[in-house]
Amino acid sequence: MSIVPLVATMDGAESEAWRTALQSALPEHRICDPRSLSAAEAASVEVAIVANPDPADLARFPALKWVQSLWAGVERLLTALPAEIGIVRLVDPxxxxxxxxxxxxxxxxxxxxxxxxxxxxxxxxxxxxxxxxxxxxxxxxxxxxxxxxxxxxxxxxxxxxxxxxxxxxxxxxxxxxxxxxxxxxxxxxxxxxxxxxxxxxxxxxxxxxxxxxxxxxxxxxxxxxxxxxxxxxxxxxxxxxxxxxxxxxxxxxxxxxxxxxxxxxxxxxxxxMPHVAAPTDMRSASAIAARNLRTYFNRGEIPGPVDRAAGY
Structure with a gap:
């Protein structure tokens, strides 16, 4: 069971709702609050699920290879994360x-x-x-x-x-x-x-x-x-x-x-309008994130990483 932290700028209730939905979609891995991890556990993390994360929170994971965004837009991640960390955006029908x-x-x-x-x-x-x-x-x-x-x-x-x-x-x-x-x-x-x-x-x-x-x-x-x-x-x-x-x-x-x-x-x-044209659907986004993480854990492939040069 791999550890997958949810690193997000959300209030406690919203974060807990997302963790519950993600854990339900991906029961074979541990979806957790990054603050709950020991230093040894944090050192084992290879992938994180993110939503407007604080880059300092991601810096706790020295083995991090890529992040799965819960949003479609990734412009902030592109400027905040080192080039060697892959970014997968949410592509949700x-x-x-x-x-x-x-x-x-x-x-x-x-x-x-x-x-x-x-x-x-x-x-x-x-x-x-x-x-x-x-x-x-x-x-x-x-x-x-x-x-x-x-x-x-x-x-x-x-x-x-x-x-x-x-x-x-x-x-x-x-x-x-x-x-x-x-x-x-x-x-x-x-x-x-x-x-x-x-x-x-x-x-x-x-x-x-x-x-x-x-x-x-x-x-x-x-x-x-x-x-x-x-x-x-x-x-x-x-x-x-x-x-x-x-x-x-x-x-x-x-x-x-x-x-x-x-x-x-x-x-x-x-x-x-208060940025409401296309709100993320928790259930479908969790299913897509779970599918992408399985692709990585089962086959070692990062599914559809963002082209950093193009910006999407």
């Missing part, structure tokens, strides 16, 4: 389906002009607004990994014209796809709604800056369910104030929780 559901809901919220109707409600105005059909609306999905792919397919099935963009070429049935920096400006310039589902890497940080936002058609709307720093905050506020961006639905931010004095809270053209 349940999470991807939740993301597609959130993206579809946010797109319909904008497409059916809910922000405009809310403005009218506050002003006591009863006025039907013009409404194009879904087929007349082009939605650009930036990021075509598993989360973006399912989101693009859901939008296409709902009748929208969907274009997809990624850093490397991808093919998705029913979706026109583009790749590389040279095509990004044209992709977002042709869309009425732009959805960001990109991971945060050195290449995507600040990708939508003032110049790129300036290529949007007047009145385009934005949805960010990827990572906050992908869109430059100052540039976005300027684009919102000018009307270049009609409305932004933001689920992710440079700093989380969003500070109480941040201008996004009170901006009339911003909808703030």
């Amino acid at each position: 349940v999470l991807a389906e939740a993301m597609a559901e959130a993206v579809l809901g946010h797109v319909f919220y904008l497409h059916r002009r809910m922000p405009d109707y809310l403005e009218q409600q506050r002003a006591g105005i009863w006025r039907p607004l013009d409404q194009p059909s879904a087929g007349e609306r082009t939605v650009a999905v930036l990021g075509l990994g598993e989360l973006g792919r399912l989101s693009a397919l859901a939008l296409s099935a709902a009748g929208f014209r969907v274009v997809g963009w990624s850093r490397t070429p991808r093919r998705i049935d029913g979706v026109e796809t583009f790749a590389g920096d040279a095509s990004l400006e044209a992709v977002i310039g042709a869309a009425g709604i732009v959805v960001v589902v990109l991971p945060l890497t050195s290449q995507t940080s600040g990708l939508l800056d003032a110049r790129m936002l300036g290529s949007l058609a007047e009145g385009t709307s934005l949805i960010n369910v990827g990572r906050g720093p992908i869109i430059e905050t100052g540039a976005l506020l300027s684009a919102l104030d000018s009307g270049r961006v009609a409305h932004a639905v933001l689920d992710v931010f440079d700093e989380e929780p969003l500070p109480p004095d941040h201008p996004f809270w009170t901006h009339r053209a911003v909808t703030v």
